[in-house]
Amino acid sequence: MTTKAIPGAVPEATAIRLQLRSWPEVESYLQQCKGVILPLGSTEQHGPTGAIGTDALTAEAVALEVGRRTGVLVTPTQAFGMAEHHLGFPGTVSLQPSTLQAVLRDVVLSLAGHGFERVFVINGHGGNIASAKAAFAEAYGEAHRRQLPGADRLQCRLSNWFMAGPVLREARQLYGDREGQHATPSEIALTLHLEPSLQRLQRPLPEPAPAGAIHGPADFRRRYPDGRMGSDPFLAQADHGARLLDLAATALSQDLTEFLGDELAT
Numbered sequence: 001m002t003t004k005a006i007p008g009a010v011p012e013a014t015a016i017r018l019q020l021r022s023w024p025e026v027e028s029y030l031q032q033c034k035g036v037i038l039p040l041g042s043t044e045q046h047g048p049t050g051a052i053g054t055d056a057l058t059a060e061a062v063a064l065e066v067g068r069r070t071g072v073l074v075t076p077t078q079a080f081g082m083a084e085h086h087l088g089f090p091g092t093v094s095l096q097p098s099t100l101q102a103v104l105r106d107v108v109l110s111l112a113g114h115g116f117e118r119v120f121v122i123n124g125h126g127g128n129i130a131s132a133k134a135a136f137a138e139a140y141g142e143a144h145r146r147q148l149p150g151a152d153r154l155q156c157r158l159s160n161w162f163m164a165g166p167v168l169r170e171a172r173q174l175y176g177d178r179e180g181q182h183a184t185p186s187e188i189a190l191t192l193h194l195e196p197s198l199q200r201l202q203r204p205l206p207e208p209a210p211a212g213a214i215h216g217p218a219d220f221r222r223r224y225p226d227g228r229m230g231s232d233p234f235l236a237q238a239d240h241g242a243r244l245l246d247l248a249a250t251a252l253s254q255d256l257t258e259f260l261g262d263e264l265a266t
Contacts, residue, residue, distance in 0.1 A: 184231045188233040
């Protein structure tokens with residue numbers, strides 16, 4: 001199932017990437033559609049067998065597929081997120097909550113200054129949620145203070161692909177309680193679909209620490225010694241990832257079309 005492309009947007013797979021468009025093309029795009037998709041991820045540990053870039057890879061893949069189905073432009077991925085609690089594991093790169101909030105605020109304001117009025121953030125990391133919502137609130141107020149064009153119509157929406165109803169139901173059916181809360185087989189499956197070389201990392205693992213509280217990095221490392229929270233990523237398969245990508249893109253394409261409905265009608 002696919003969602004009909006937004007009228008006036010560019011449906012070609014390569015054309016929906018903002019970084020591959022020229023400024024006159026973006027200016028022309030804005031005459032017909034004022035929506036844009038922003039992929040938001042994180043660079044953090046995902047257990048002993050998961051890629052550190054999992055959250056950015058998955059958010060970008062879902063965003064590009066939603067863009068391909070709808071014709072809405074997709075910005076470059078914000079690959080660094082709020083991952084402070086994972087800093088006990090090598091390779092994790094984190095922004096402070098206030099830093100991520102400031103980055104997202106400035107991205108939204110940059111887009112709004114050019115006439116974008118609907119910013120649809122596709123997020124791959126739960127730790128980003130609070131900062132993203134705070135950034136939206138800041139951006140609304142600052143857009144009004146700056147008297148940006150369309151400030152009264154500016155809206156942002158956060159969509160967490162891993163929390164989409166069809167994705168949650170599929171993960172529950174595939175993995176049951178072994179899905180866990182971090183380094184989950186569903187997200188690992190999507191990375192296996194996207195990057196087959198990651199299959200080399202997959203192996204059976206000991207019983208994970210049960211999911212529970214999240215505090216600072218030292219406490220997290222103590223509670224969850226190998227980085228997993230109740231998950232069994234060895235259950236992941238690339239074909240599961242392909243299915244999950246389709247389910248996420250279908251659900252979020254529908255959400256995006258509804259989100260842009262009011263904007264298209266104005």
